[in-house]
Amino acid sequence: MNYCACRPPSWPEPDSTRFPMAMTGANLPPTASPNWVLPESPETLPPAISGLPLPRIVLRLLARRGFDSEPAVRRFLSPSLADLHDFTLLPDVTPAARRIARAIQGRERLMVFGDYDVDGTTATALLVRTFTGLGGNAIFYMPHRAREGYGLSEAGVRQARDSGCSLVVTVDCGATDFAEVDLARSLGLDVIVTDHHEVKDRLPQALAVVNPKRRDSGYPFRELSGCGVAFKLAQAVCTELGQPPEKAHEHLDLVALATIADVVPLSDENRTLAKIGLAQLRRTRKTGLEELLRIAGLTGRELGAYEVGFQLGPRINASGRMADARQAVQLLLTEDRTEARQIAEMLEVANRQRQAVEETTVVQALRKVESEQRSDCRVLVLAQEGWHEGVIGIAASKVAERFFRPAILITLDADQGKGSGRSIPGFHLHDALQACTADLLGFGGHRQAAGLTISRSRIPDFDRHINEYAGRKLTPEMLQRRVMIDACVSLKEIDSTLVADLRQFEPFGTDNPRPVFASFGLEVVGVPRRVGNDHLRFTVREDKGAFLPAIAFGRSSELTRLQVGREGHLDLAFQLTERSYAGRTSLQLQVKDMKIHETGS
Numbered sequence: 001m002n003y004c005a006c007r008p009p010s011w012p013e014p015d016s017t018r019f020p021m022a023m024t025g026a027n028l029p030p031t032a033s034p035n036w037v038l039p040e041s042p043e044t045l046p047p048a049i050s051g052l053p054l055p056r057i058v059l060r061l062l063a064r065r066g067f068d069s070e071p072a073v074r075r076f077l078s079p080s081l082a083d084l085h086d087f088t089l090l091p092d093v094t095p096a097a098r099r100i101a102r103a104i105q106g107r108e109r110l111m112v113f114g115d116y117d118v119d120g121t122t123a124t125a126l127l128v129r130t131f132t133g134l135g136g137n138a139i140f141y142m143p144h145r146a147r148e149g150y151g152l153s154e155a156g157v158r159q160a161r162d163s164g165c166s167l168v169v170t171v172d173c174g175a176t177d178f179a180e181v182d183l184a185r186s187l188g189l190d191v192i193v194t195d196h197h198e199v200k201d202r203l204p205q206a207l208a209v210v211n212p213k214r215r216d217s218g219y220p221f222r223e224l225s226g227c228g229v230a231f232k233l234a235q236a237v238c239t240e241l242g243q244p245p246e247k248a249h250e251h252l253d254l255v256a257l258a259t260i261a262d263v264v265p266l267s268d269e270n271r272t273l274a275k276i277g278l279a280q281l282r283r284t285r286k287t288g289l290e291e292l293l294r295i296a297g298l299t300g301r302e303l304g305a306y307e308v309g310f311q312l313g314p315r316i317n318a319s320g321r322m323a324d325a326r327q328a329v330q331l332l333l334t335e336d337r338t339e340a341r342q343i344a345e346m347l348e349v350a351n352r353q354r355q356a357v358e359e360t361t362v363v364q365a366l367r368k369v370e371s372e373q374r375s376d377c378r379v380l381v382l383a384q385e386g387w388h389e390g391v392i393g394i395a396a397s398k399v400a401e402r403f404f405r406p407a408i409l410i411t412l413d414a415d416q417g418k419g420s421g422r423s424i425p426g427f428h429l430h431d432a433l434q435a436c437t438a439d440l441l442g443f444g445g446h447r448q449a450a451g452l453t454i455s456r457s458r459i460p461d462f463d464r465h466i467n468e469y470a471g472r473k474l475t476p477e478m479l480q481r482r483v484m485i486d487a488c489v490s491l492k493e494i495d496s497t498l499v500a501d502l503r504q505f506e507p508f509g510t511d512n513p514r515p516v517f518a519s520f521g522l523e524v525v526g527v528p529r530r531v532g533n534d535h536l537r538f539t540v541r542e543d544k545g546a547f548l549p550a551i552a553f554g555r556s557s558e559l560t561r562l563q564v565g566r567e568g569h570l571d572l573a574f575q576l577t578e579r580s581y582a583g584r585t586s587l588q589l590q591v592k593d594m595k596i597h598e599t600g601s
Contacts, residue, residue, distance in 0.1 A: 116320030172226025321390030
């Protein structure tokens with residue numbers, strides 16, 4: 001058995017079972033069986049929460065996540081907007097708000113310049129809606145991914161000047177765009193940068209740089225999304241113009257979209273913004289969001305992190321990945337039902353195209369790992385002609401999940417390449433790129449995701465240098481896939497009441513993973529069967545008593561190993577989910593991993 005007993009950290013286990021195609025498409029051998037990291041035993045509850053009226057399992061989960069007082073539990077389970085930090089603590093937010101307020105009052109034209117992903121598009125829409133709602137004259141600009149790349153662009157700056165703007169406000173970008181900010185200033189434009197990415201040793205010479213990750217920042221929480229930073233700025237602008245900061249709360253549906261889809265940590269005030277914003281998203285009155293929910297088949301349904309992260313977010317992102325991100329912003333701004341429906345349908349087509357291109361890219365990347373015998377590298381650096389720039393980031397995340405090590409995919413065009421990387425817990429990707437600056441033309445990002453540009457001739461050196469760096473930072477244990485077990489439970493402890501209590505933990509994501517449970521010595525009953533493309537459905541029973549259905553995604557190859565009626569031969573690590581079928585809802589174990597005790601073992 002591959003078990004170890006230690007207290008797990010607070011990061012979630014990457015879920016390779018979400019991507020069965022990525023596991024089988026390249027005909028690669030399966031990854032090594034992961035270690036199960038079990039909770040320490042015995043587990044004692046902090047006295048301050050032991051008397052709360054919640055099941056002991058739930059209290060144990062809360063304690064393991066650091067909520068050891070009644071106020072901390074309340075803030076986690078029932079967050080309130082009163083829990084948000086004071087927006088005036090953000091660096092430069094006050095001078096930024098004053099300059100914007102003056103522009104609104106003076107009817108100056110201002111441009112909101114956004115990034116082309118879901119974080120940037122929602123932040124752009126939030127500020128344009130806020131500024132125009134306060135009487136301002138605001139336009140927006142979205143760079144073209146292939147032609148302009150990430151960040152404030154020369155084309156955008158010149159467009160601002162040609163459109164008669166006097167002020168440019170960036171969202172989700174700008175913290176490292178020194179030359180472009182200098183160009184704007186030389187053309188007579190004021191620039192306000194709002195961003196949430198890591199900063200360099202110096203800041204651009206903008207009028208204000210609003211970023212919680214500034215070295216001199218006194219803001220209590222560093223991990224806001226770009227849209228979260230824009231929301232804070234909107235609160236400040238409302239205040240400067242004599243409006244209550246709560247006026248910005250009408251756009252919390254946009255903030256929730258960005259916070260969940262951009263995979264920032266769902267802790268501290270990000271949890272508050274996401275949880276309250278999700279409730280607002282369910283009843284949104286924004287025409288474009290209503291149409292997006294309709295085309296995704298989510299109208300009137302409960303919305304959680306899955307629906308945002310895997311259904312809404314990809315559709316918004318598809319415009320910037322495959323076409324033009326202006327479509328997504330216009331969808332979030334329009335109040336014309338016909339226009340909203342047309343754009344939503346265009347995004348649906350773009351998302352299907354993205355899925356097809358992404359699938360091809362992932363299979364090619366996995367085959368490249370196999371053919372180049374690179375699976376033992378600590379960082380996988382893969383380069384190829386013709387990969388679509390808009391999907392290499394998603395593809396990198398799937399390669400990273402498949403091999404449980406950082407992955408960087410680079411698409412080559414003539415003498416240059418553009419790359420996108422995704423990391424694993426414990427490896428700060430931005431810091432790794434910083435250590436390889438001499439090999440790169442440019443880079444940016446944060447701990448888990450980053451982008452870069454590089455000369456084709458420097459790729460071998462970069463590959464060697466980043467693997468040397470990783471050799472000093474990544475231990476063999478860090479490269480061993482682990483399943484973090486939150487609690488060991490008996491099947492008879494699992495019921496609809498527990499599921500309802502766990503629902504209060506939503507939304508799930510980074511720093512707030514869906515709880516993983518373990519049950520031991522189970523018996524398989526009934527007839528296990530393969531379902532879908534590569535999935536396994538079966539029923540388990542414990543001690544001739546409680547039994548529950550289970551689904552194991554991407555594990556149909558285990559079918560012949562299951563021994564129906566043999567007591568105690570199966571251990572499961574699983575998450576609790578609900579399955580709706582024929583109008584009925586039932587509990588289901590979603591298997592994260594299984595340990596099968598073979599006959600005679």
